[in-house]
Each structure stands twice: as C-alpha cells, then as structure tokens.
Amino acid sequence: MTTQEMLDDRYGRRRSPARRWLIGGGIVLAVAVVALFGWFTVSGALDDVDADTTAFEVVDAHSVSLGFQITAPPGSAVACAIEAQDQEHGVVGWRVVELPASDEHARAFREAIPTTALATTGFVNSCWVLPNPAD
Template identity: 70%
Template sequence: MTTSGPTTQDMLDERYGRGRSPRRRAAIVIGLVVALVAVGLFAWMTVSNSLDAVSADTTSYEVVDEHSVRLDFQISGPVGRSVACALEAQDEQHGVVGWRVVEYPASDLHARAFHEVIPTTALATTGFVNACWVT
C-alpha cells in the first residue's frame, strides 16, 4: 500500500524550516548581495582614505631661544594636492608653549622636507609635527 501524502522527511523539513522554498532562496540571495555591497563599500572607504593620507616625520629640532624653536621635518603625501601641518613646541611639563599651522602648495613630489620656526611664549624643550592633512 502506497500513500501519495508527504513523507516524514518532508514534514520534518517543513516544520524546522529546512525546506527549499523560493522565499528562503530569495532571502539567502538578498543577504549575500547586502554582504557584498557592505564589503565593497568598506573597501572603497579604506582606499579613498589612504589616497589622501599624509605622514610626517620630525627629523630634528633646535631650541633657538626662549621665543622660538626651529623644526626640520619631512612629509609624504599625495602628489598634486596641497598639504597643511600643525607644528607644536612643548615645555618640560609637556605644556604647549608654541603652535603654528603651515600650508604647502601642491607638488609633483611624493616626499618633501621643510624647515620652519615655531614662535613660543616660553622656553620650549621640544618641537614636533603634531599632524598633517590634505587641504
């Protein structure tokens, strides 16, 4: 005797959501598309941020007197983009005694070296590049 009804396996699959319904396939496809879009967006944001990245290295500093610090540094940044840097001088207690923002025009060079003087309000013990960014 044979029955034409659902098998035990079919009933279990339906009960526990293991069936191969079109809705489930659509949900899986939509989930995969959303995941791929999210990964692509993250990759684009990472690449676009790194294209505008500027790195700076202080190569030396000299405390000229109680009113100024000479700072030598180099920057590496995107070619053809202008760059600004915040220069800082600090005293023994790491208090800021001098601050200067300088802007540099766009260049065909990836790496450039600069010499700047930071005016100070008191005797400084150090000078350095605080940050640089594309303008």
C-alpha cells in the same frame, strides 16, 4: 517518494523558493556592504598625509627649529600644525604652515616656531590636504 525525500520532509531540510531568494538577497547585500566599506576606506586613504618629525633644535627661549618630512598625494598643497612644548608638556609655541603642491610624494622641510617660553621639544601635531582652489 524516496527515503531521502521523506527524511528531508521530516527534518525540514527542504528550502522553499522564497527562502532561497531571501538567502541570496542577504548574500548580495552583505557583499555590497563590504564593497562600500572598502571603497570608503580606499578613497579616504588617497588624501592622507603622513608627517614625521626628523629633528628639533631649541634655538633660544623664543624659538625652536623643527625638521620634518611629509608624505602626501602628489599635486596637493598641504598644511601642517607644528608645535613646541615645555617640560610639563604645555604648549609654548604653535603655528600652521602651508606647504605648496609638488609632484613629489615625499618632501622634507625645516620651519621655525616662535615660542613664549623655553621649549624642550618640537613636533608636527597634524597635517591635512588643502582644498584645490580650482574645485
């Protein structure tokens, strides 16, 4: 036995084959978990819809005109909840608009929101991809 082998035995630096398999299995499992997390992140982002309010105009005490643009997956119909609020941030108008599918990635729209009182702002609350009727 060499000096190095004696030192390895003395200080426990030798690894048994079972320990090597355990470490290897742990590494493979960790890589699989990271890959699965990455896949879920990417697949969830493929159907994301981004909406930005570009303009709003208080038409009168019963209506707000809202300009907005969306970025959505091409070929997907989208629905957006648009909202009007008063000075105290209370919701005075709310509406869901369904936007038809298009081959374009980014599109701009202008919609009217009926209100129950004078609004001071209008904005897009949220947007989502509608299920495909063929599915």
